[in-house]
Amino acid sequence: MSKFLDVLKARREAAYREIYRYLPRDGEPRSFWELLREYPERQGKGLRPTLLLLTCEALGGSPEKAIKTAAAYQTFEDWVLIHDDLEDGSEQRRGKPALHHICGPSLSINTGDALHIIMWRMLLDNEPILGAESALQVMREVNRIILTTTVGQHLEMEWMRDNRINLTEADYLQMARQKAGVYTIEGPIRLGAILADAAPKLLESISQFGAPLGVAFQIQDDVLNLQGDSKLYGKEIAGDIAEGKRTLILIYLLQRISAEQRRRVDQVYRLPREQKTPEQIAEILQWMKETGSVESASQRSRELAREALGLFQKAFALVPDSQAKNDLQEAFDFVISRQL
Amino acid sequence: MSKFLDVLKARREAAYREIYRYLPRDGEPRSFWELLREYPERQGKGLRPTLLLLTCEALGGSPEKAIKTAAAYQTFEDWVLIHDDLEDGSEQRRGKPALHHICGPSLSINTGDALHIIMWRMLLDNEPILGAESALQVMREVNRIILTTTVGQHLEMEWMRDNRINLTEADYLQMARQKAGVYTIEGPIRLGAILADAAPKLLESISQFGAPLGVAFQIQDDVLNLQGDSKLYGKEIAGDIAEGKRTLILIYLLQRISAEQRRRVDQVYRLPREQKTPEQIAEILQWMKETGSVESASQRSRELAREALGLFQKAFALVPDSQAKNDLQEAFDFVISRQL
Secondary structure (H helix, E strand, O other): HHHHHHHHHHHHHHHHHHHHHOOOOOOOHHHHHHHHHHHHHOOOOOHHHHHHHHHHOOOOOOHHHHHHHHHHHHHHHHHHHHHHHHHHHEEOOEEOOOOHHHHOOOOOOOOOOHHHHHHHHHHOOOHHOOOHHHHHHHHHHHHHOOOOOOOOHHOOOOOOOHHOOOHHHHHHHHHHHHHHHHHHHHHHHHHHHHHHHOOOOHHHHHHHHHHHHHHHHHHHHHHHHHHHHHHOOOOOOOOOHHHOOOHHHHHHHHHHHHHHHHHHHHHHHOOOOOHHOOHHHHHHHHHHOOHHHHHHHHEEEEEHHHHHHHHHHHHOOOOOOOOOHHHHHHHHHHHHOOOO | HHHHHHHHHHHHHHHHHHHHHHHOOOOOOHHHHHHHHHHHHHOOHHHHHHHHHHHHHHHHOOOHHHHHHHHHHHHHHHHHHHHHHHHHOOOEEOOOHHHHHHHHHHHHHHHHHHHHHHHHHHHHOOOOHHHHHHHHHHHHHHHHHHHHHHHHHHHHHHHHHHOOOOOOOHHHHHHHHHHHHHHHHHHHHHHHHHHHHOOHHHHHHHHHHHHHHHHHHHHHHHHHHHHOOOOHOOOOOOOHHHHOOOOOOHHHHHHHOOHHHHHHHHHHHHHHHHHOOOHHHHHHHHHHHHOOOHHHHHHHHHHHHHHHHHHHHHEEEOOOOOOOHHHHHHHHHHHHHHOO
């Protein structure tokens, strides 16, 4: 695993080096560019650009050809997090205050928009590297991926706004597929494959295992939110409960508690974040652990991942062995265990 | 003038017909697509796509080739207004409640992002019509225009957040050039010219008259905000004062009143919108009128426009006369007078 962290680090740093070329330190007006650099300078884990680059290499493509797309994809994560943090009322991001706590909500909406525009600029700059047709194909794929992400985000926020907690596992899986499945795994792997000129058939099978693996990742992320060490995780612990996020853990919990307890959970989830007391959050967190809801969700995540991994091995069976293919396999193990 | 309204109507309707093809009524999930359709269904005036289409035609280009770009440009207006209305705390848009008053701030940020993504989709669909290279050229131009707009928006919001009212006319003109000059006039005209394969020299001269004309338009818009009929104008009267917007009118006012009055204006502008009383707003509005600040700003707008118009006539002197060229001239008259 520690070897994979080196793989991740190298790819993440390559992606961010490219990103910083688009976010000049001496850009004017100074305060505009400073806000744009805030999240990119904190650096995400770089999982998505790493998956993109490894897939491209494993399929015989050149990493130099993929670097702008990897940078753009990481920039997608960075701009969408600016807007998500505001939408979800998050306090922290990557171990520091969320952007809207630094510059206020209005400037942070605009900063997210500006970074979104710069993401497209990076993709436009693929033209001299890939040629016009391929540059456009990559952009069309990114367009599909990120629109799907906004659909998933819409569903999740609508549930929260309407105080809906009576959701089924199927509701959750559909939303998570759109929001995380496509965004975290399917998207970057398909892009990497497109940059390596993969056959349409391979692209299809990538979609089949990529999305479930991304859902597994999301469920595990929700589990970590309740368990992790805030310093490593970069967000506050049980922030998802404070935020009222609809997770698979919540759905399992509601199936396993009394009507009286359900009413109580419903009451607390209806409260705006700032009105929820630490005691209320701690109580629900305890129920989630006591009923085994956290563990069941973690198990469901492992099941989904195992299934997806089988499909990946089938799809990549004919791909020649290489360091990159090996690293990609390790990346998936990492995605499943999420022990970072 | 009424003839120009017909010209505007025809182009606006053509642009929105194209836009609606990207926003299906039966799209799933229903509530996602309904929110995306909300501002486009209210329809803007269509000035920007009209300028784009008229310029393309006047320079011998085909309107069919320009329609997706015109639709995308109108979609830019529509998504950026969703975010602007939230950033500025606006109450109304196009005669109805602002989107965040319908679905809340979180869903409206996400809806703006989704519409932004669909804007790029429209531009990607230029490929079969224009060819890959030209489609990319158009996208690069749009990218430059809309990034400039976010810079102007950033400056303006930063002044408001920091309670800065000691601005010079030069500060204002720079911000207005970035925010409105490029967005409203220079951008659409340059795009129309690019779609007609105009020479680089003509594109350069368009930048020279386009931006000042856009600034003139913005100043006149600020004047109308204080004068207009809410039903026709589609926003609340003196909303700019309530919002604390830094306008040329405010800058002139501060130059023409006593230190005591300046302190009072400063105090009121510092208040959040909801704490400003109708009496406070009415008092400042009266001072703006009494001191001739509204009239002076309107005059400055006319000066800027006259100068720009001279440059336009010079730049287009060799363009053969046509209905489109004539309509374009009328469009500029319309921009200046803004008597809609």
